[in-house]
Amino acid sequence: MDHLEKLESQSVYILREGYSQFKNLVMLWSIGKDSTVLLWLARKAFFGHVPFPLVHIDTAYKIPEMIQYRDQLALEWHLNMVYGQNTEALKNKQTFPDGALDRISCCKTLKTDALRNTLSGAWPRYRLDHVQKKYVLDENKEPYTGVIVGVRADEEGSRSKERYFSPRDKRNDWNVGDQPPELWNQFKTDFAPGTHIRIHPLLDWTELNIWEYIGRENIPVVPLYFDQGKGERYRSLGCFPCTFPVKSTAKNVEDIITELKTGKFSNIAERAGRAQDKEDGGGLETLRREGYM
Amino acid sequence: MKKDHTQAAKMNIVIVGHVDHGKSTVIGRLLADTHSLPQGKLEQVKNECARNSKPFEYAFLLDALKDEQSQGITIDTARSFFKSEKREYIIIDAPGHIEFLKNMISGAARAEAALLVIDAKEGVQENSKRHGYLLSMLGIRQVAVCINKMDLVQYSEKIFKEIEKEYRAFLKPIGLKPKAFIPIAAMLGENMVEASKNLSWYHGKTILEMLDSFEKAPSLDAKPFRMPVQAIYKFTEEGDDRRIVSGRVESGSIAVGDSVVFLPSHKRSEVKTIEEFHAPAKKRAAAGHSIGFTLKEQIYINRGDVMCKGDEEHPLVSSLFQAEIFWMGRDPMVMNKEYKLKIGTAAVPVQIHEIKRVFDVSQLKKSERKKQIDRHEVAQCILECARPIAFDLAGQIEATGRFVIVDQYDISGGGIISALVKDKEADLRDEVEAREMNWDFSIVDPKEREARYGHPPKFILLTGKVGVDKKNIAKEIEKTLFERGAKTYFLGMGNLLRGLDVDLEKHKSERHQQVRRMGEVAHLLLDAGLIILATGSNLNDEELKILQEVTDRSSILVVNVGENHFREGIVDLNLNAKDAASRNAKKVMEFLESEKIIGKV
Numbered sequence: 001m002d003h004l005e006k007l008e009s010q011s012v013y014i015l016r017e018g019y020s021q022f023k024n025l026v027m028l029w030s031i032g033k034d035s036t037v038l039l040w041l042a043r044k045a046f047f048g049h050v051p052f053p054l055v056h057i058d059t060a061y062k063i064p065e066m067i068q069y070r071d072q073l074a075l076e077w078h079l080n081m082v083y084g085q086n087t088e089a090l091k092n093k094q095t096f097p098d099g100a101l102d103r104i105s106c107c108k109t110l111k112t113d114a115l116r117n118t119l120s121g122a123w124p125r126y127r128l129d130h131v132q133k134k135y136v137l138d139e140n141k142e143p144y145t146g147v148i149v150g151v152r153a154d155e156e157g158s159r160s161k162e163r164y165f166s167p168r169d170k171r172n173d174w175n176v177g178d179q180p181p182e183l184w185n186q187f188k189t190d191f192a193p194g195t196h197i198r199i200h201p202l203l204d205w206t207e208l209n210i211w212e213y214i215g216r217e218n219i220p221v222v223p224l225y226f227d228q229g230k231g232e233r234y235r236s237l238g239c240f241p242c243t244f245p246v247k248s249t250a251k252n253v254e255d256i257i258t259e260l261k262t263g264k265f266s267n268i269a270e271r272a273g274r275a276q277d278k279e280d281g282g283g284l285e286t287l288r289r290e291g292y293m
Numbered sequence: 294m295k296k297d298h299t300q301a302a303k304m305n306i307v308i309v310g311h312v313d314h315g316k317s318t319v320i321g322r323l324l325a326d327t328h329s330l331p332q333g334k335l336e337q338v339k340n341e342c343a344r345n346s347k348p349f350e351y352a353f354l355l356d357a358l359k360d361e362q363s364q365g366i367t368i369d370t371a372r373s374f375f376k377s378e379k380r381e382y383i384i385i386d387a388p389g390h391i392e393f394l395k396n397m398i399s400g401a402a403r404a405e406a407a408l409l410v411i412d413a414k415e416g417v418q419e420n421s422k423r424h425g426y427l428l429s430m431l432g433i434r435q436v437a438v439c440i441n442k443m444d445l446v447q448y449s450e451k452i453f454k455e456i457e458k459e460y461r462a463f464l465k466p467i468g469l470k471p472k473a474f475i476p477i478a479a480m481l482g483e484n485m486v487e488a489s490k491n492l493s494w495y496h497g498k499t500i501l502e503m504l505d506s507f508e509k510a511p512s513l514d515a516k517p518f519r520m521p522v523q524a525i526y527k528f529t530e531e532g533d534d535r536r537i538v539s540g541r542v543e544s545g546s547i548a549v550g551d552s553v554v555f556l557p558s559h560k561r562s563e564v565k566t567i568e569e570f571h572a573p574a575k576k577r578a579a580a581g582h583s584i585g586f587t588l589k590e591q592i593y594i595n596r597g598d599v600m601c602k603g604d605e606e607h608p609l610v611s612s613l614f615q616a617e618i619f620w621m622g623r624d625p626m627v628m629n630k631e632y633k634l635k636i637g638t639a640a641v642p643v644q645i646h647e648i649k650r651v652f653d654v655s656q657l658k659k660s661e662r663k664k665q666i667d668r669h670e671v672a673q674c675i676l677e678c679a680r681p682i683a684f685d686l687a688g689q690i691e692a693t694g695r696f697v698i699v700d701q702y703d704i705s706g707g708g709i710i711s712a713l714v715k716d717k718e719a720d721l722r723d724e725v726e727a728r729e730m731n732w733d734f735s736i737v738d739p740k741e742r743e744a745r746y747g748h749p750p751k752f753i754l755l756t757g758k759v760g761v762d763k764k765n766i767a768k769e770i771e772k773t774l775f776e777r778g779a780k781t782y783f784l785g786m787g788n789l790l791r792g793l794d795v796d797l798e799k800h801k802s803e804r805h806q807q808v809r810r811m812g813e814v815a816h817l818l819l820d821a822g823l824i825i826l827a828t829g830s831n832l833n834d835e836e837l838k839i840l841q842e843v844t845d846r847s848s849i850l851v852v853n854v855g856e857n858h859f860r861e862g863i864v865d866l867n868l869n870a871k872d873a874a875s876r877n878a879k880k881v882m883e884f885l886e887s888e889k890i891i892g893k894v
Binding site for chain 1: 399523524535581633696704
């Protein structure tokens with residue numbers, strides 16, 4: 001087995017364990033390359049099917065190509081696609097692009113709060129109707145208690161301390177120092193009522209592995225990752241006011257792999273183009289304690 | 294030209310040892326001397342130290358890298374990355390403090406090899422021993438012991454030899470044989486990447502040479518085939534009729550057409566296809582792959598069963614086994630308390646049957662009197678599961694020979710199985726295995742039979758004391774089921790006693806034999822696809838185990854009338870003995886509907 005086969009096998013194992021152990025399970029799909037690889041791995045795990053809803057938090061500031069790509073794949077792959085949004089904040093213009101908030105508070109409002117309330121069912125959820133090919137209000141208000149997330153240990157400091165199965169209490173608190181032991185592929189699957197679980201099947205993957213796998217499996221990704229001729233591309237995708245392209249002439253997956261291995265990005269962090277990380281003093285710890293993924 | 298490491302397999306190394314024996318310095322020095330640090334980092338930390346007039350330490354590098362990662366470069370103290378000429382390494386820094394033992398275990402359990410650091414001046418300490426013991430239990434065979442801070446003992450060969458002798462003597466009885474003892478002065482970089490001039494009496498490998506000499510775990514393809522079943526998937530509503538038995542192959546390999554057996558149930562079938570999404574069709578699957586199979590016969594199997602090859606050595610099956618356990622729980626592990634055992638994908642209630650020895654790891658004194666296993670202790674004991682499980686001895690196939698123990702909601706212990714202990718049903722199980730191995734299958738597929746009859750086969754067993762009415766409830770259910778079109782039959786115990794059992798003495802000692810025969814009859818009727826009703830007065834746990842062993846455990850439904858004297862978790866439905874038979878029968882019908890055994894009217 002090569003290293004990609006090993007990573008794939010472990011992720012598939014974790015996904016199947018999660019699915020067999022938890023009800024009300026969802027997968028977060030940010031439309032970025034990592035969670036798209038995660039989605040692909042779910043199709044691997046369940047033999048072409050995705051037996052749980054995919055949740056996307058739409059901040060309304062995502063780059064438009066991202067939403068277009070999301071809906072195209074959702075229809076094509078028959079995904080149970082659900083999105084949530086902080087409509088109040090958007091309506092009242094309480095955002096960073098509106099000049100009302102700093103970047104961190106904006107992330108908290110449009111992402112963390114929206115995510116928490118979408119998961120709990122407190123705010124409306126919109127489900128893709130495959131017949132009408134449009135989003136309709138989802139009748140199901142049951143809280144989602146298990147969330148599959150595509151974080152990688154190599155992304156930044158706090159993520160390297162994650163477990164594959166990570167319990168959070170009702171307030172989403174994460175006690176980094178006192179995490180359950182995880183050994184021999186036995187994960188924490190027993191919980192006091194009220195506990196939520198986050199499942200991290202991509203923990204062992206690196207940015208390079210993600211691209212190698214996208215290349216090997218020929219997984220469709222948003223074209224924003226590639227240079228369209230202007231000499232720049234996105235290395236990490238987010239909201240357009242806070243995510244900046246990097247100078248690069250990588251036009252396809254092979255170019256990106258070469259660039260990551262030997263080029264100028266071989267020792268510059270992937271999230272360097274994400275402005276909110278810098279405002280959080282770096283580690284994203286504040287945001288992540290609040291429930292940021 | 295930079296060497297491309299990415300295709301070479303990365304190796305996970307854990308660094309363990311007593312607190313302050315120099316783990317961080319070893320890591321810092323390895324990062325620095327293999328040029329794996331970000332540019333200018335070393336100078337920056339050195340300058341900072343000079344400015345604050347404190348002596349530079351390589352351990353500071355790790356702290357500095359933590360700051361660095363705030364600025365975006367992703368190195369964590371818990372996991373660092375470096376490269377040698379040969380390959381890439383991930384270094385897992387396991388906490389040396391006893392409070393973080395479960396973190397140490399989580400880290401070390403992922404490693405393929407370990408460096409264990411001992412301070413030459415302090416010698417073998419409590420956690421040097423504890424970590425050594427745990428490495429052995431975690432199955433890490435490639436261990437190098439680094440005797441650090443040799444500069445503080447004037448590079449004395451004598452002191453080095455003494456520590457080596459003492460530590461080897463400690464490790465020997467627990468079966469851990471280090472690949473090497475290496476004298477180092479990590480702080481000064483001696484014997485880390487470069488050989489030390491001050492340690493010229495030492496002719497062995499440096500740390501880096503040692504790491505490069507560690508081997509990737511050998512392939513498990515040659516071992517007997519084992520796949521703990523994770524799930525049986527059927528996505529019918531999406532127009533997919535495949536019934537896929539899925540899991541990860543832990544050892545061995547298998548091909549289309551191979552005969553397979555599932556344990557502990559002994560169900561047999563044959564591999565029809567190997568299933569994978571977005572991959573070329575496969576005829577063979579081997580260790581390490583998460584995969585799926587469709588089978589020729591649609592047999593009843595469950596998550597937790599171990600899929601094996603028919604013609605290979607099978608796992609052991611018993612409800613009793615001997616294990617070495619390490620305990621991490623805040624509360625001790627005690628006798629007469631039910632825990633949950635998780636082995637492979639199976640989960641089953643478990644209790645301590647007998648504590649043979651408790652080792653105080655730090656002292657390694659054996660205590661044979663203890664009646665509990667305290668936090669951070671290691672013990673040898675016999676565990677008893679509520680039902681038989683399939684397993685291997687950890688020395689033979691690791692993945693199916695080790696387990697964790699859940700107390701309440703938390704994984705609180707881990708263990709490896711060292712011996713089989715025969716339980717009471719062992720002989721019976723052998724007979725059943727022989728029966729199943731040679732079973733002559735009906736040409737009618739059980740799933741087709743189920744579809745035609747509109748229900749799966751089921752053995753509804755009404756239990757309770759003598760004198761409590763069970764038979765009328767059973768007959769009432771039979772009637773209702775029959776009227777609703779189910780294939781059903783009341784199996785009268787009296788009919789068996791006066792017929793099939795007539796050769797048996799009407800003696801209490803023959804009761805087990807009567808129960809066994811009842812089970813065999815039920816097994817035939819289940820194979821015929823029926824819902825069987827039967828009663829058992831004063832049936833006890835042991836007799837129920839016989840029935841479960843002889844028939845298919847998952848098709849038995851235990852309905853107890855009146856006082857329940859079974860062990861917890863065995864009874865599926867409890868009925869009030871004071872209620873009328875018709876009312877109780879109705880409750881059972883509702884239960885069958887809620888369990889989706891029969892459809893609602």
